[in-house]
Each structure stands twice: as structure tokens, then as C-alpha cells.
Amino acid sequence: MFRVLSACVLAWAGLAAAGHAQTADNGFNLSAGYSRIDLENFDLGAATIRGGYDFNRYLGVEAQLDIGIDGDDANACPVDAVCIAAISTLDLEYSVGAFAVGRFPVTDSFSVFGRLGYVTTEFDANFAYGGSTDDQAIAWGVGAQYEVWENGAIRFDYTRTDYDDFGEADSFGLSYVHRFGG
Secondary structure (H helix, E strand, O other), X not given: XXXXXXXXXXXXXXXXXXXXXXXXXXXXXXEEEEEEEEEOOEEXXXXXXXXXXXXXXOEEEEEEEEEEEEOEEEEOOOOOOOOOOOEEEEEEEEEEEXXXXXXXXXXXXXXXXXXXXXXXXXXXXXXXXXXXXXXXXXXXXXXXXXXXXXXXXXXXXXXXXXXXXXXXXXXXXXXXXXXXXX
16 A cells, blocks of 8 residues: 555656646646445445646546445455355445546537556455455546536546456546646
């Protein structure tokens, strides 16, 4: 966890040093919102925080942190576990990811985007085998962003993550985005 967070901080600092000459098509952005995650037989909720940098109006990068705020009980076992169908709980501790983002501006205030990245996630799972577990995966997603006022936008996104141990996760998020510069 410490190494992942350190890498994100160093990447953010590097982007800050590179971003001194911002135009209307590039710059930093921060967003905060809520994500609902459908993971096999579990529905989880997370507070989502993102920081990103747009190199131009078409390409950018973003780092994402999800902090679990709503766990779930289910009568199921994870994909690779062998257990008797017993009531189990699953909580998202955190998920950290880095993404490359491709954006297509439809109008001056509306754009659609796609993203591809890598995430590492820590779950608190109470199954027959017990304990916390982590999982890493490639994630991809699509979304739309609408600028509601200068430097402020609403973002909706969908992300698919295919975990090795916990199966496929579909995440739907709604966030407020604030752009700096530009």
C-alpha cells in the first residue's frame, strides 16, 4: 500500500512540475464523487477521488482512489474459493489505480472518454477461509463529462475490472470535477 501511494504522490509531483505552461486544453483536475460497485454477488459503495492531468483536449492521465463506505452480505463464495454456501460479508477497504485517458470533445461543454489502467484493491472478506485479501487487475472504462460552469463539470463513468480472485466488477460513478488552469 505504501509503495503504491508513494508512486502516486511522485507521479503527481512530476505532473505538477511538467504542467507549468497550461492552456485551455491542458491542465490539472480533481474530482470527488460516489461509485457503486457490482462485484459478482456483492454490491459495494465507495467514495471516489481522482486527480488528473490533460496533456491536450484528447489525451490525459488520472490517478484514482476508492475508499469503501458500504459493504454487503451475500450467500455466495468468491470465484476461486471452495466453501459451503454460507452468509458472507465483503467490504472494500481501498482501491488505487492509474489510468490513461482518451477524450473526444463532442461540444465545447460535453465530452466522452475512454480509459485504460491498472488497479490494486484491498478487500475485507469474511468467508469460510476468512481474512483480508488484495487483488490486482487491468481496468477499462467509458464515460461522459458535462461542463456546467467554467472549470466545473459533472462526470458519469463506467469501469470494468476483471480481478483474478474476485471475478468481474462493474463500477458506476458520479463525480464533480474541478479543472485548474485553462
